[in-house]
Amino acid sequence: MRKSLYEAIREGRFVEIAAGEFDALRENGVIVDDDVDEYAVLAGNYDRAVSAESEVYDLTLLPSLDCNLRCWYCFETHVVGSRMDASVREAVFRHVELVCRRDHIKYIRVELFGGEPLLYFREELYPLLRRIKDLAASRDKEASFFFVTNGVCITDEMIPLFAELNAGFQISIDGYREKHNAVKKIPGSDEDVYGRVIRSIHRLAESYGTYINLRINYDDQTLHHIEDVIRDIIDINPQRLGIHLERVWQTARDGGRRYDMSRVLAFIMANGFTVSYMNLHRKHVSCKASNANQAVISFNGDVYKCSGRDFSEKHREGRLEADGRIEWERAKLDRRMGIRTFDNALCRGCNLLPLCCGPCCQKQIDSPGEYERYCQKRLMEISLEDYLIYQFKNEILRRKIYESQHD
Numbered sequence: 001m002r003k004s005l006y007e008a009i010r011e012g013r014f015v016e017i018a019a020g021e022f023d024a025l026r027e028n029g030v031i032v033d034d035d036v037d038e039y040a041v042l043a044g045n046y047d048r049a050v051s052a053e054s055e056v057y058d059l060t061l062l063p064s065l066d067c068n069l070r071c072w073y074c075f076e077t078h079v080v081g082s083r084m085d086a087s088v089r090e091a092v093f094r095h096v097e098l099v100c101r102r103d104h105i106k107y108i109r110v111e112l113f114g115g116e117p118l119l120y121f122r123e124e125l126y127p128l129l130r131r132i133k134d135l136a137a138s139r140d141k142e143a144s145f146f147f148v149t150n151g152v153c154i155t156d157e158m159i160p161l162f163a164e165l166n167a168g169f170q171i172s173i174d175g176y177r178e179k180h181n182a183v184k185k186i187p188g189s190d191e192d193v194y195g196r197v198i199r200s201i202h203r204l205a206e207s208y209g210t211y212i213n214l215r216i217n218y219d220d221q222t223l224h225h226i227e228d229v230i231r232d233i234i235d236i237n238p239q240r241l242g243i244h245l246e247r248v249w250q251t252a253r254d255g256g257r258r259y260d261m262s263r264v265l266a267f268i269m270a271n272g273f274t275v276s277y278m279n280l281h282r283k284h285v286s287c288k289a290s291n292a293n294q295a296v297i298s299f300n301g302d303v304y305k306c307s308g309r310d311f312s313e314k315h316r317e318g319r320l321e322a323d324g325r326i327e328w329e330r331a332k333l334d335r336r337m338g339i340r341t342f343d344n345a346l347c348r349g350c351n352l353l354p355l356c357c358g359p360c361c362q363k364q365i366d367s368p369g370e371y372e373r374y375c376q377k378r379l380m381e382i383s384l385e386d387y388l389i390y391q392f393k394n395e396i397l398r399r400k401i402y403e404s405q406h407d
């Protein structure tokens with residue numbers, strides 16, 4: 001934006017703005033009419049997004065609550081040897097059949113989570129997902145598949161199956177080789193797990209038009225070594241891979257060697273990769289767990305809404321029946337669905353509200369009224385000004401990458 005235009009807006013000299021520019025600024029919400037109730041607009045958007053009338057259905061499957069690794073910070077109680085048996089897989093398929101009968105649903109987004117979702121991929125999970133994909137196509141719906149995985153189980157033989165599903169990925173690493181191998185150890189083995197995962201990421205990125213969100217779990221030390229990670233992925237096409245930075249939540253900053261987050265973000269972008277940091281790009285809701293059209297189905301048919309707490313009886317909110325219906329525990333569900341996550345004085349007065357939507361419903365169930373504790377502004381490790389500059393540069397980079405796809 002030109003400085004003169006910025007100053008005209010700032011000082012309310014709207015008559016000096018050319019009509020075309022004025023319309024564009026208004027359409028994009030930079031200039032808002034005095035009589036618009038912006039909070040009511042946000043509340044309306046939220047209510048529509050979480051409503052059962054939404055055209056999206058979010059289904060998360062937990063094919064196993066076992067994992068081949070034992071990260072120290074894992075919040076889950078692993079259920080050793082757990083896997084989804086044929087009767088639960090059939091009930092999941094019937095559940096999707098019921099979803100497909102709802103005309104207004106256009107998109108079925110299937111996320112595979114766990115435990116480690118790829119433990120029994122070829123023999124158990126893939127056939128179910130293939131059936132879901134074919135069913136959705138036959139009912140004129142679009143099904144997408146997204147694996148949240150540690151990447152250890154990925155083999156060359158799996159890649160054509162992923163390609164059939166046109167699957168996307170979130171693969172988590174704990175930083176550079178030594179750090180990753182210290183956290184993500186295969187019990188009883190000294191294998192270079194980092195090397196294995198980086199090789200798999202390369203093979204995936206080279207094989208079909210997938211997208212990999214490379215999540216780097218970091219603590220106070222990790223990001224000092226970001227160059228090492230970038231060196232190991234620098235040859236990957238940035239259309240196929242972006243980076244997400246997520247602090248390991250148990251590691252409050254302890255005064256250890258501080259990194260400069262702005263420089264870390266700039267370094268990643270300078271090397272051609274887009275990067276996401278903090279959840280300030282939300283659309284209408286803070287988490288899909290608030291949506292009516294959403295369920296997390298575990299290997300044994302237990303149903304949850306939130307996938308960020310251990311999958312115990314305490315957090316269970318329903319059961320999947322053999323005919324595909326979910327029998328919800330009404331009181332728990334009603335409590336969650338009754339929370340409009342930003343409807344509190346702190347968030348109402350916050351200019352980031354449209355990008356954040358407030359602390360998620362689970363945090364508000366766990367800690368009622370403690371909005372400040374989970375406020376993203378409080379948890380952000382750079383100034384808001386630096387954050388905006390980073391977001392702006394990241395968007396320019398994203399467009400450059402996207403446009404080069406069409407060259």
Ligand code: SF4
Pocket residue numbers: 067068069070071073074075076114115116150
């Ligand atoms: S890879 Fe994921 S599921 Fe497995 S132990 Fe680590 S955090 Fe837990």
Ligand code: SF4
Pocket residue numbers: 286287288289305306307308309360361362363
């Ligand atoms: S903890 Fe919150 S953000 Fe995470 S899955 Fe649960 S509701 Fe969503």
Ligand code: SF4
Pocket residue numbers: 342346347348350351352353356357358359371374375376377378
């Ligand atoms: S006050 Fe904090 S939690 Fe609420 S909308 Fe703003 S940044 Fe998000």
